[in-house]
Amino acid sequence: xxxxxxxxxxxxxxxxxxxxxxxRHDAARFRRSGLTWDxxxxxxxxxxxxxxxxxxxxxxxxxxxxxxxxxxxxMRRSECVELSGAYDAVAAGLxxxxxxxxxxxxxxxxxxxxxxxxxxxxVVVLLKVLCCYPDAPRLLAAAAxxxxxxxxxxxxxxxxxxxxxxxxxxxxxxxxxxxxxxVVHRPAAIRGALAxxxxxxxxxxxxxxxxxxxxxxxxxxxxxxxxxxGN
Numbered sequence: 091x092x093x094x095x096x097x098x099x100x101x102x103x104x105x106x107x108x109x110x111x112x113x114r115h116d117a118a119r120f121r122r123s124g125l126t127w128d129x130x131x132x133x134x135x136x137x138x139x140x141x142x143x144x145x146x147x148x149x150x151x152x153x154x155x156x157x158x159x160x161x162x163x164x165m166r167r168s169e170c171v172e173l174s175g176a177y178d179a180v181a182a183g184l185x186x187x188x189x190x191x192x193x194x195x196x197x198x199x200x201x202x203x204x205x206x207x208x209x210x211x212x213v214v215v216l217l218k219v220l221c222c223y224p225d226a227p228r229l230l231a232a233a234a235x236x237x238x239x240x241x242x243x244x245x246x247x248x249x250x251x252x253x254x255x256x257x258x259x260x261x262x263x264x265x266x267x268x269x270x271x272x273v274v275h276r277p278a279a280i281r282g283a284l285a286x287x288x289x290x291x292x293x294x295x296x297x298x299x300x301x302x303x304x305x306x307x308x309x310x311x312x313x314x315x316x317x318x319x320g321n
Contacts, residue, residue, distance in 0.1 A: 110176040112176070120158075120184070125155055128297075130159075131302055133159045141304060143211070146160055146161075146169070146213050147211035147213070147214045147236055147237075148215045149216045150171070150173070151196070152177055152181075153177050154194065154196070157170055169211065181196060215242045216244075220275055220280065234288070234289055237289070240305060241289055243280070245280060246299050247274075290305060290316075291305050295318070
């Protein structure tokens with residue numbers, strides 16, 4: 091694995107919350123229990139042919155557990171971008187454990203502000219990332235510009251009880267000296283940003299708080315075949 095030579099650009103105190111302790115916790119959970127729901131579904135959809143491509147760009151990759159599993163499932167190579175460089179050492183360990191070191195490059199920085207950090211990829215994935223970024227349309231525009239085929243996202247439902255939970259969660263970063271916040275974006279703004287970039291939803295799944303969507307470069311009107319799963 092190779093790390094970008096440019097230093098990370100902490101956004102709203104992100105690196106104070108998502109630090110090396112969080113990285114070790116996430117890696118330990120992955121080793122113990124595997125992927126959580128939304129990355130596991132992305133791997134399942136890849137194996138089923140719904141998510142398609144040989145190259146991956148994972149934005150907000152964390153410890154890179156999704157990258158590990160997609161490479162193991164058949165993707166050829168991956169590029170990962172993270173705001174916090176605290177994940178890099180732990181991510182390198184996971185790749186090495188699975189013999190994947192040479193197939194992933196990691197970058198540190200604000201992808202929305204500096205999209206030139208990465209090359210294009212067949213599939214761009216942002217899981218539980220939009221809720222960590224205040225300007226979702228800007229981030230999605232940058233992601234869509236790099237996607238040859240698909241953008242896969244997960245984000246929290248826009249419901250009163252989720253917004254209430256987000257307000258409660260705001261206490262934690264304050265205790266860490268950070269002004270980072272959990273953000274619940276409007277689904278219309280999310281889909282609108284991707285539609286403006288020429289992508290349409292082809293699959294939507296819901297589980298608990300989270301919505302998972304696959305958006306694809308397809309002909310006009312293809313959004314009509316959007317499959318919705320969950321409650």
